[in-house]
Amino acid sequence: MENKTFNILRKCLFCGCELKGAPQKQYASGDMIKCKQCEEMNDYNSLQEVALEKGKGEVLQYAKVEISKMLKKAFK
Ligand SMILES: [Zn+2]
Numbered sequence: 001m002e003n004k005t006f007n008i009l010r011k012c013l014f015c016g017c018e019l020k021g022a023p024q025k026q027y028a029s030g031d032m033i034k035c036k037q038c039e040e041m042n043d044y045n046s047l048q049e050v051a052l053e054k055g056k057g058e059v060l061q062y063a064k065v066e067i068s069k070m071l072k073k074a075f076k
Pocket of ligand 1: 012013014015016017035036037038039040
């Protein structure tokens with residue numbers, strides 16, 4: 001679960017490229033992750049927020065598809 005979450009987090013907020021931090025490193029709130037592409041410092045908290053928003057959107061999309069499937073079945 002933790003690994004999965006972190007995979008979503010690892011996108012640079014500035015250039016959108018994948019953040020290649022140390023794979024074994026456990027990032028915590030307040031940490032800064034430097035992007036090797038544009039050399040901007042990504043704030044871990046912001047990355048987490050973005051990932052959370054993205055996650056919510058994906059869950060919502062999934063729910064919509066499932067609900068429409070259910071409705072189609074119900075009205076057959
Ligand atoms: Zn970058």
